[in-house]
Amino acid sequence: MNLTGRDFIYGCSAIGAGLAMIAGIGPGVGQGIAAGHGAAAVGRNPGAKADITQTMLLGQAVAETTGLYGLLVAMILMFVKPFK
């Protein structure tokens, strides 16, 4: 089996894409913390459930951004192939 330089670059791009998805850890932890505090807040003040849920979802959607940047980097490495 003979490997050309391009094959090697594609393989390394795939490994890089996999490494970029480690960024998913951060938003997972962050969203979990937000959901936990949201649950605690509902337990303390059940009347404000609608407001708490709304604020929690908004914060979680914003916190998700860093993980999505990781996804974008992985997508670019896999499909756009910046390194030819």
Next chain:
Amino acid sequence: MVFEHLAPLMLTESGADFMIHGVYKFSLMGKEIWITTTTVSTWVVCIILIVFAIFARKTILNASDVPGPFQNILEIMVEGLEGMTQGVLGDNAYRFINYIGTIFLFILLSNLSGLLGMRNPTADYGVTFLLGIFTFIIVQYQGLKNRKLKHFTSLFEPLPLLFPINIIGEFANPLSISLRLFANLLSGVIMLGLWYGMMPILLKIGLPAFLHIYCDVFSGCIQTYVFCMLTMVYIGDKLE
């Protein structure tokens, strides 16, 4: 096929398909111009919105004291929009309610258009970046109009040393809100494309509905709300 260089490395053989495709090509002044699947689904969304607007106008012009079901829905929508804008912008809400309502309806229908089997227009960075640029222009215009010279001097606060970081912060706003919307919808399109392309035929019946509920309906509605909310927050920062 447009965007040949975007063709997936190894997924083409397995049949998974989540890329933007060209539908029709024509040349204008020596340049190739493509009508892509994004353009077509944007047209469908626009037609649905225009038909809805025509019927809504007809209903509101003949409004009655005892509202019918359609008039009820329209009143609920307008009241919800007023509540959302006034919660963030306060008394200035009526200056921006038209723009916020327009992008809210467009993004919401674009996100839900995956349910009709189209590729979401918002899963194309060309669409979301345009929405981000609109937000940026409105925010900068309001800053210049309301804060005059303070719009520029506030870039040097609290320290003149922080000027480059403040400039990056200003320009990162449209980039981050457009990338957030784009990447959320793109991940949904990829997940559904992989499912439809690689699963055996039996798993394609009924089961993808749950994926559609999460990726299109839940994620789409939340991202629509987040986009409009952040636009209003950015505008509200420049108002005083």
